[in-house]
Amino acid sequence: MDLVATITANWNYLIVILLMMGGLFIVISQNNMVKKLVGLAIFQTSVFLFYITVGKVAGGTAPILMSYGKAAYSNPLPHVLILTAIVVGVATTALGLALVLRIHAAFGSIEDDEVLAMKADAGMPRSKRSRSSDPDGSDPDGGDPA
């Protein structure tokens, strides 16, 4: 199959794959927790686009059987799968956002690098200095202060 024919036939898929990889890029490269969740939402929405593009039949209509005889219908199965996947995606986003709120309440920051650097009970970063007089806040994997 020569290249030009495939490109014209499947350019839909190529752009959808570009969108998927864009979403994945945001999830991996971004340091801000909220932006990671936005990237995840975009990554999942693009996968839904891929499924629906697979299910599309040229000249077909929505899979709702009208009375006026047999017309070509698009494939209903990908639609059902994506109905499930959309709600799963929103459930993941909602839980992620709840965690982000709690992390901000506990750590005072939602930047991955700052939060990971903090110990179990070290003080808060500059924004909210905690009242605990934690002198050394030694590294948990290091020596034992006792």
Add this chain to the structure above:
Amino acid sequence: MSIASIIANLPALVVVIPLLLAPIAALIPISGAAWLVAVIGSGGALVSAFLLQGAVSNGSSFSYHLGSWPPPWGIEFVVDSASALTVLIMAALAFVATLFARKALPAEINEKDIGKAYSAWLLACGGLAGLVMTGDAFNLFVFLEISALSSVILIALGAGTDRRALVAGYNYLIIGAVGATFYVIGVGFIYAVTGSLNMADLAARIPDVQQDTVIMVGFGFMVAGILVKAAIFPVHIWLPAAYAYAPSAVSALLAAIATKASLYVLARILFTMFAGVPDVTALALEWVLIPLAIAGIFTGTILAIYENDIKKLLAYSSVAQIGYIALAFGIASTAGVAAGFIHIGNHAVIKGGMFLAVGGYFLALRSRVSLSAMTGLGRRMPITTTGFLICGLSLIGLPLTAGFISKLYLVRALIAEDMIIVMILVLVSSALSVAYLWKIVEILWQRPEGEEAPLHGGEAPALYIPLWILAIANLWLGVAPTPLVDSANRAAMHLVGGL
């Protein structure tokens, strides 16, 4: 609801009993009553799984059509010697962990959240059981999400003890979601060229698909997603923090059964769905699964040696043990896959027991259990520590313990396939694992120079009885392994033996 209809619907009951009791548990404010619902849920699943294992003990297998729609149109549950064995192991460990949770969860989670915690507990058990039973590729994604989201809730509840549980939960959620989406991409490609979602139907249709790049890439993305969930080497980074900061009862539950379900799914994908294209799977086993497994074994063992927090140490050791199971499946011979199933059973009992013991220490010390805090506990908490030791000896594979049986069958399978170098690596790594166990044992019986951490209400029977159930199981599986070994062989014959 005649008995016959219960027997006929056993495959559905294993999954549905925990899942439908979860909303009821969420409504109950009293901790004791919510725990009772959890016990009924996990107990019901255990009884059903036990009866199922009995039903397929003669090597037969049958399919359960949900909604009485035949596959590939409807969704089916597949009950064969492999899935019944895995579900039985998981249901048994979940039941024992639920017994432990009675006193362990209320100590770490606020009284008013207990009902919801047990609800998430039941959802995790039901989700993982569904993951193993389902015979539909997309239904597997739904169960992946159920078990993932409920595990995130359980891990995040550890914030009552250590705020980093929230970050561990967040990372588990993001990496798990990316993994699940990779799996969905793989299923999408395979569906585009075969038109079916049912695993058995796919196994029949995949060989005669011409577009082999689509099959290769679809297979690659599906396996990549499952590798993330099974915490195999490069994508295991979420596991140590998740097990370390979760409440102790949750660590025991997840360590014992969570990754096992994904490892079973990996075996199903490799040996049933893509059995028709052996060159694709052989390539994946040869160049992906075995190297990653070995790398995982060594990273896990070495990191465990230098770890100071006991739960993180055990989590790294879990990464190594998962490496053994993945290696066993990587061998892909009947003996290899059987060794994998044997270690799925043994590791669940070993690691479940060790985490229950650490949970006992935690509840006695009432503070995070670092190695320094455990000095001299051997004398002050003898019952828990001996239980911990039995499981520890089983971990390093001392004869007469379950761990030895796993190592024996793994080495035997490696020799049969004359993978001598790999066999040597396995022996070296299990020798290394003696190092971190000895580090713990030495601390447990060390005379502490400074003032010991005070104990609050020594050893409660409710905490060490579940531990001893698993410790005895370790010894019993070591001395009389035939039931586990036989069912593992049947499972391997079914998956790989071409039955």
Add this chain to the structure above:
Amino acid sequence: MRDNPVLRTAAKILFAPIIVFGLYVQFHGDYSPGGGFQAGVIIAAAFILHGLIFGLEAGRRLVPEWLNLAMLAAGVLIYGGVGVAGMALDGLYLDYNVLLPDPSAGQHVGIILVEFGVGLTVTSVMLALFHAFAGFSEDRFADKPEDTAGGGSQ
């Protein structure tokens, strides 16, 4: 927001149509696009609008937390219950054919009941999300030093 008469009257006028449209989408899902999920979100949007305009306390008075949790559980139990009913009538799990003597009518009943369960769950989840996110306060979880008990075992 609360004392703005235009918003209040507009909101009062809008409640009924939104909920009626939600119910239409819920029970007309067999014949036109729609179903449990979309209907649940629409009906939840009506309650969220009420919460936004008349304040969270009024919203909580309208749908108290325990009712919200009960609806949450009821939706899943209705869905699972239809499945168990199928098993009780000697069919398999989620088998609608045995719900009524005529299988096709049984399918209709099964689908409508199941969609209703989904709609109930989705409505109560979206409402719970709104009240949880809008009513969240950081000091609820901040660990105040003078609070000796703190979390975990009281």
Add this chain to the structure above:
Amino acid sequence: MTVFVTNMLLLLFLVFLLVLVIRTRRLFAVVVLAGAYSLVSAAMFVNLDAVDVAFTEAAVGAGISTVLFLATMAYLPGREKVLPSSGRFGNNMSAAIICVIAGALLVAAAVELPAVGDPNAPAHLHVAPRYLEESYSFLHIPNVVTTVLASYRGFDTLGETIVVFTAGLGVLVLLSGYTRTRRTRNETLSRGEGDDA
């Protein structure tokens, strides 16, 4: 033919939105762009005959997600912290490598897929025809998506309802629960020597 032309325009609009999301620093703008992204993809679903999915994506994907993101943004700093360029470069490079490899594999496979809209692609011939016929003859329900969603793959939808229940449960436990975060050092559960782990 117009279907694929509008499809092309919507897809290019989505790519434009994606680039905007990657570049903007203000989180508020990012959230609104994500809402726009969902709505445009809902428009694409309508264009590709997936009306139920478009309905859900608009209501749940664009609606609820954006509301939740905005509600979260009320408590969080508005701007994303910009990493020093060295840190950012490392992150971006590793992410770019992973995405390029995965993208290349997907494109290699996508080129071999049956053409978009090809009526006799295997996906449309194997399982779907029975849903279309039986939904009319046996079930007398015009909306085939509802029949497949609730009856044929009803267990999928039960699983999904349980996922929604889990999300609601999780948010209730995390945001309006009672388990407080242990933070201060000397507040460890026991009065003993504070541990450092």
